[in-house]
Amino acid sequence: MALLQISEPGHSPQPHQRKHAVGIDLGTTNSLVATVRSGMAEVLTDEQGRELLPSVAHYTADGVSCVGYEAAEHNVSDPLNTLASVKRLMGRGLADVKTFGDQLPYEFAADDGGMPKIKTVAGLVSPIQVSAEILRKLAGRAEISFGSMLDGAVITVPAYFDDAQRQATKDAATLAGIKVLRLLNEPTAAAIAYGLDQVEAETDTAPQERIIAIYDLGGGTFDISILRLSKGVFEVLATGGDSALGGDDFDHAIANWLRVQVGMDEDLNPIEQRILLETAKSAKEELTDSEQVELEILDWKGTLTRTLMHSLIDGLIDKTLRACKRSLRDAGLENLDISNVILVGGSTRTPRVGEKVAELFGKQPLCSLDPDKVVAMGAALQAEVLVGNKSGDDMLLLDVIPLSLGIETMGGLIEKIIHRNTTIPVAKAQEFTTFKDGQTAMAIHILQGERELASDCRSLSRFELRGIPPMVAGAAKIRVAYQVDADGLLSVSARELTSNVEARIEVRPSYGIGEEEITSMLQDSFSHARDDMQARALREQQVEADRMIEDLLAAIYKDGDALLSDDERRCLKVAIQELREVRESTIEHRVLARQIESVAKASEEFAARRMDASIKSALAGHSLDEIEKG
Amino acid sequence: MLKMNVVAAKASTFNRSGAGTRQVDDPVKLSSDFFEIFSIPVAWQVERSHLDAMYRKLQQEFHPDRYASKGTVEKRLAVQTASLINQAYDTLKSPLKRAQYLLELKQIDASQDSHITSDGAFLMQQIELREALSEAPNAADPFAALDGLRSGVESAYSQQQMDFQAEYQCDNYDDALNSVAKMQFSAKLLYEIEQLEADLEDQ
Numbered sequence: 155m156a157l158l159q160i161s162e163p164g165h166s167p168q169p170h171q172r173k174h175a176v177g178i179d180l181g182t183t184n185s186l187v188a189t190v191r192s193g194m195a196e197v198l199t200d201e202q203g204r205e206l207l208p209s210v211a212h213y214t215a216d217g218v219s220c221v222g223y224e225a226a227e228h229n230v231s232d233p234l235n236t237l238a239s240v241k242r243l244m245g246r247g248l249a250d251v252k253t254f255g256d257q258l259p260y261e262f263a264a265d266d267g268g269m270p271k272i273k274t275v276a277g278l279v280s281p282i283q284v285s286a287e288i289l290r291k292l293a294g295r296a297e298i299s300f301g302s303m304l305d306g307a308v309i310t311v312p313a314y315f316d317d318a319q320r321q322a323t324k325d326a327a328t329l330a331g332i333k334v335l336r337l338l339n340e341p342t343a344a345a346i347a348y349g350l351d352q353v354e355a356e357t358d359t360a361p362q363e364r365i366i367a368i369y370d371l372g373g374g375t376f377d378i379s380i381l382r383l384s385k386g387v388f389e390v391l392a393t394g395g396d397s398a399l400g401g402d403d404f405d406h407a408i409a410n411w412l413r414v415q416v417g418m419d420e421d422l423n424p425i426e427q428r429i430l431l432e433t434a435k436s437a438k439e440e441l442t443d444s445e446q447v448e449l450e451i452l453d454w455k456g457t458l459t460r461t462l463m464h465s466l467i468d469g470l471i472d473k474t475l476r477a478c479k480r481s482l483r484d485a486g487l488e489n490l491d492i493s494n495v496i497l498v499g500g501s502t503r504t505p506r507v508g509e510k511v512a513e514l515f516g517k518q519p520l521c522s523l524d525p526d527k528v529v530a531m532g533a534a535l536q537a538e539v540l541v542g543n544k545s546g547d548d549m550l551l552l553d554v555i556p557l558s559l560g561i562e563t564m565g566g567l568i569e570k571i572i573h574r575n576t577t578i579p580v581a582k583a584q585e586f587t588t589f590k591d592g593q594t595a596m597a598i599h600i601l602q603g604e605r606e607l608a609s610d611c612r613s614l615s616r617f618e619l620r621g622i623p624p625m626v627a628g629a630a631k632i633r634v635a636y637q638v639d640a641d642g643l644l645s646v647s648a649r650e651l652t653s654n655v656e657a658r659i660e661v662r663p664s665y666g667i668g669e670e671e672i673t674s675m676l677q678d679s680f681s682h683a684r685d686d687m688q689a690r691a692l693r694e695q696q697v698e699a700d701r702m703i704e705d706l707l708a709a710i711y712k713d714g715d716a717l718l719s720d721d722e723r724r725c726l727k728v729a730i731q732e733l734r735e736v737r738e739s740t741i742e743h744r745v746l747a748r749q750i751e752s753v754a755k756a757s758e759e760f761a762a763r764r765m766d767a768s769i770k771s772a773l774a775g776h777s778l779d780e781i782e783k784g
Numbered sequence: 785m786l787k788m789n790v791v792a793a794k795a796s797t798f799n800r801s802g803a804g805t806r807q808v809d810d811p812v813k814l815s816s817d818f819f820e821i822f823s824i825p826v827a828w829q830v831e832r833s834h835l836d837a838m839y840r841k842l843q844q845e846f847h848p849d850r851y852a853s854k855g856t857v858e859k860r861l862a863v864q865t866a867s868l869i870n871q872a873y874d875t876l877k878s879p880l881k882r883a884q885y886l887l888e889l890k891q892i893d894a895s896q897d898s899h900i901t902s903d904g905a906f907l908m909q910q911i912e913l914r915e916a917l918s919e920a921p922n923a924a925d926p927f928a929a930l931d932g933l934r935s936g937v938e939s940a941y942s943q944q945q946m947d948f949q950a951e952y953q954c955d956n957y958d959d960a961l962n963s964v965a966k967m968q969f970s971a972k973l974l975y976e977i978e979q980l981e982a983d984l985e986d987q
Contacts (some may be wrong), residue, residue: 770816
C-alpha cells in the first residue's frame with residue numbers, strides 16, 4: 155500500500171526471473187555460503203562435498219596460491235605466508251593488533267597509520283585482500299552451483315563490529331566483485347534461521363512477544379544480543395560482546411598451559427607456536443566426549459583432564475557471562491525474562507559453555523541447528539527476501555548501533571551524538587559556532603566507543619569544514635548531520651547555514667582503505683581483468699538507469715497529478731528522456747552514473763513528497779485495534 | 785558553544801560528494817509532527833502499546849530493507865524516512881524527551897543546558913543525592929544503597945511527570961519548563977545509578 159512501491163512489496167516486476175542470492179558467514183576460522191532452495195536454507199558445498207571453507211589463504215611469490223583447506227595445509231610448514239584468522243585484524247589499527255598480535259605469528263608493516271598489512275613473500279597483504287579471496291572463493295562455489303552469476307549477497311558481521319570493521323568487510327566484498335544486499339548481524343541471522351517468527355505465526359497460543367538471547371562464541375569474537383520478537387518484527391534491544399575474545403582464546407589458554415608443562419620459554423618460533431596450538435585444539439575437542447586426554451609433545455608426555463581444562467577456560471567464559479549481564483541491563487531485562495537462548499558459533503560445542511550459559515539464564519539453550527551453519531542459513535533466508543524472490547511482508551529486522559558515536563571536544567573528551575543500542579537507521583544533527591573572530595575552518599574528529607577520553611575510542615574519521623566566511627566569533631552557524639544506515643555505516647555532512655558552504659564527506663574510517671586503493675587492488679587482481687570490470691560496471695549502471703526510468707514513469711503516472719506542477723512534470727520528463735538517450739549511446743559507465751545522479755537530484759523533491767504522503771496514509775484508515783492485531 | 789578543535793586554514797570550499805561515496809542528505813522534511821506520524825493526539829499521555837504497534841507497522845513499510853531492490857533515490861529516502869520514524873518513536877516513548885518535545889511544539893526550547901531550575905530547595909536536594917551516589921560504593925552493601933537511592937529518585941521522577949502533565953494541560957508553560965528541568969536532573973541521576981551499578985557488577 156505504500157505509494158512508492160510500484161509492484162507489490164517483495165515481488166520483482168518480472169516474476170519469472172528468479173534471482174540468485176546467497177548468505178555468507180565470513181568467519182574467523184571458517185566461512186560458509188548458503189542459499190534458499192524450495193523455501194529451505196541450505197549450505198552449499200565444494201566439489202568434495204565439504205560445507206566449511208577454512209578462512210585461510212596461502213601466498214607464494216606469485217600471489218595467492220590457494221584458499222581454504224588446501225591453504226590450511228601450509229599452516230605448519232609455511233606459517234608466515236599462510237594467513238588465517240584475519241577477521242581479527244579487519245578494521246583494526248596497529249595498536250589493537252599489538253594487544254593480541256602475539257597470538258598471530260605474522261609480521262606486520264603499518265603504512266601511514268592505517269590498517270596493518272601483513273608481510274608475505276608476495277609483498278604486503280591487507281586483511282581486506284585476504285577476506286576478499288575467501289569471499290571470491292565462496293561466490294565461485296555459488297556461481298558453479300547456480301550455473302550463473304550471483305545477484306547479491308547478505309554478509310554477516312558480529313553485532314559488536316564498529317564502523318571501521320563493517321566498512322572493511324564491505325570493502326572486501328567490493329574487492330571480490332560481490333554486491334552486498336546488507337551487512338547482517340550474526341546473532342540476528344541465527345534467530346532467523348531458527349524460524350522463531352514462523353513458530354509465532356503458526357501457533358495461536360504463542361506469547362504475544364518473546365525475548366530471545368543469542369549467545370555467539372566464534373573462533374575470534376564473542377557476541378551477545380537480546381532480541382524482541384513481536385509479530386514478525388525482530389527488534390534488537392541490546393547487543394554487547396568482545397570483538398577480540400573467542401574459542402581461539404581457549405586454545406591459547408590450553409597451549410600456554412602446555413608450553414609451561416613442556417618447559418618451553420615464551421619466545422616461540424612460529425612452528426613451535428603452531429604445534430602447541432594444534433595440540434591444544436585437538437585436546438579441547440577430544441574433551442567434549444571424554445573425561446581426560448593423553449598428550450605428547452616432543453619428548454614430553456602428560457594428561458589433561460576435563461576439570462583442569464575448565465579451570466583454564468572458566469575465566470574466559472565468565473568474561474562472556476559478564477557481557478551477557480550487561481546487555482540484559484541495557485535492555486532493561488532480568489535473566490528470567492528470556493524465553494529462548496540460542497547457541498551460535500563452533501566454540502559453543504565445548505560443553506562447558508552450554509552448561510554455564512544454561513546456569514545464567516535458567517533454561518536449556520536451543521542448539522538443534524549446527525552452530526557452525528546457523529548464521530549462514532539465516533543470512534541466506536534474509537538474502538532471499540532482499541533480492542526480491544520472496545515477499546518479506548511478515549519479517550523485518552530492526553538492528554541497533556553497537557557502539558556510541560561521538561566527536562572530540564575541547565580537552566580530548568568525547569561528546570556522544572548517537573548512543574549505543576539506538577535503533578538504526580538513525581540521523582542526528584548538531585549546530586556549532588565559531589570560537590574566534592574571522593575563523594574560516596573547523597576540524598571535526600569522529601570517534602566510536604564508550605570511553606570518556608577520545609584517545610581511548612576508535613578514531614573513525616577526521617575532516618575539516620573550510621571556506622567559512624570570516625565573521626565575528628559566534629556568528630557562524632555550522633550544522634553537522636550524521637546518518638547511520640541500516641548496515642550500521644556512518645556518513646557525515648556539515649554545512650555553514652548563513653553562507654551555505656557545504657562539506658559532504660564520506661566517512662572512510664582511518665583504519666580503512668581508500669576508494670582509489672580498492673580500485674587499484676581490483677585492477678591488480680588476476681580474476682578481474684580490466685575490461686571485465688568496465689563491462690560489469692556499465693551493465694550495473696544500465697540496470698540502475700532502466701529501473702530509475704521505469705520507477706519514475708510509474709510514479710508520475712500514479713502521483714504526478716496530485717504532487718507535481720505542470721512545469722515540474724515537464725522537467726522530469728525531459729530528465730528521463732535525457733537519461734534514456736545517454737543509456738543507449740554511452741559505453742562509459744561513469745558518464746551514465748553522472749546522468750543517473752543528475753536525474754536522482756531532479757526527482758528528489760518529488761520522491762520526498764511521495765514519501766511524505768505515504769507516511770500520512772500508512773496509518774490512515776486503520777483502527778488502532780486493527781494495527782495491534784497486525 | 786564551540787567545543788571543537790579549531791584549525792586555521794585558508795578558505796577553500798570542501799566538497800567531495802559523488803557517485804559511489806557515502807553521503808548524507810538533510811532528513812526528509814515532513815509537514816507532520818511526531819504525534820501525527822503515529823496518528824495519535826498531541827498530548828502528554830501516550831499509550832505505550834499503541835505506540836509500539838504503530839511503530840512496527842510504520843517500519844514494516846518504510847525500513848530500507850523494504851527498498852533493497854529499488855533505485856538509488858528511493859533507497860536514500862527510505863533511510864531518511866526510517867531514521868525519522870526511529871527518532872519520532874525514540875522521542876515519544878521517553879517521558880523526558882516527550883515533555884521537551886511538547887514544549888518545543890509550543891516554541892519553547894527545553895533542550896539540555898538551555899535552562900536551569902531556580903528552585904533552591906530542589907537544587908540542595910540534588911547535591912545531597914549526588915553525595916549519596918558518590919558514597920554508595922563504600923556502603924556495607926553498595927547494591928542495597930543504590931536500590932534505596934533509585935527508588936527515591938524514581939518516585940520523585942514520577943511526581944515531576946505528574947506536575948508537568950498538570951502544568952502543560954492548563955497552558956502553564958513556565959512551570960512546565962521548570963518541571964522539565966527537574967525531570968532532567970532525575971533522568972540523569974537514574975542513568976548514573978545504572979552506570980555505577982554496572983561498574984560495580986563488573987568488578
